[in-house]
Amino acid sequence: MVTIKEIAKAVGVSSATVSRVLNFDQTLSVTPKTRQAIIETAEALKYETPRARNRAYQQGLGKVALVHYLRPDQEFVDPYYVGLRLGIESRCQALKIETIKVYHTDSLPEASLLRGASGIIAIGRHDENEIDWLKRHNRNLVFADFAPPTDEIDSVEADLMLATRKLLQSLREAGYRRIAFAGWVDVYDGVAPTRVERRCRAYTEWAKEAGVFDERICLTDGKTEDSGYRLTRQILSQPDRPDALITANDNMAVGAYRAIHEMGLSIPDDIAVASFNDISVAQFLNPPLTTVHLPAEEIGEGAVELLLERMGGRELPKRVTLATSIRWRGSTRIRASQTAN
Known part of the structure; x- marks a missing residue:
């Protein structure tokens, strides 16, 4: 050994x-x-650590079903969710736990597959019917990167509302006064939720509280690079051009960079850009992208830990929130004191 x-x-x-x-x-x-x-x-x-061997054996966690809200092709182009899944899989591998990936389709996951697993980790947003289906077929259920509208189910995620406000306030303190936002409508299975996506909601609330909300520079579309490109061109075509732009994820920021360069503008001299997720490409953009680091792998690892606790006999549900941090880079002007955030 x-x-x-x-x-x-x-x-x-x-x-x-x-x-x-x-x-x-x-x-x-x-x-x-x-x-x-x-x-x-x-x-x-x-x-393998002795603790890992003993915990997995004693708690009977032999197989975990990873039920994803995305299709394989959707996850492939979203490094954040790839990282989250890898966090789950690496932790399970260390514990010698088998994982089964169940990606989103037009039908609910097979009941026999869910019952045959020791527990389920559901990744991302699921609707009420799916949540009820998962609960019905396996009592050991944890959600990763999504908190169901109930406190009776375990979950682990980052607080995107708080993260957005933290970014906005930091940009404000850095001297930016007209901050735009490019996000998306979080459509799931063809149906939009009753409330807008959390980053967009936090931006709207913050801007209204500050008395600076302008619907012309708060736009939504999809969550892709092309969406970021289209929204940025539309925002920067306004006569009163913003001095900073927040995109809801790094993929959209890549599209924003393309639009800004095509329009003959400079980052950050003409407009600053900040985003969310901190995927690997962010630090290699020109200039490197300021972005909010969301702990994707840690969320995945935390979901496994919650499932182990459940299998170990814990009955009280837990909702775990992990902290975020801003990675300041060249796409924004910052004061030296902010680099520690």
């Missing part, structure tokens, strides 16, 4: 660092590159 000492030697770190990384100690200060190297080395050597 491979030991922590052998992994530490292979990576070039201390045994204590390896132990804390493999036990998902979030207080450990280590670079993402080192953390990844430790996990990949441990997986290559087929290492």
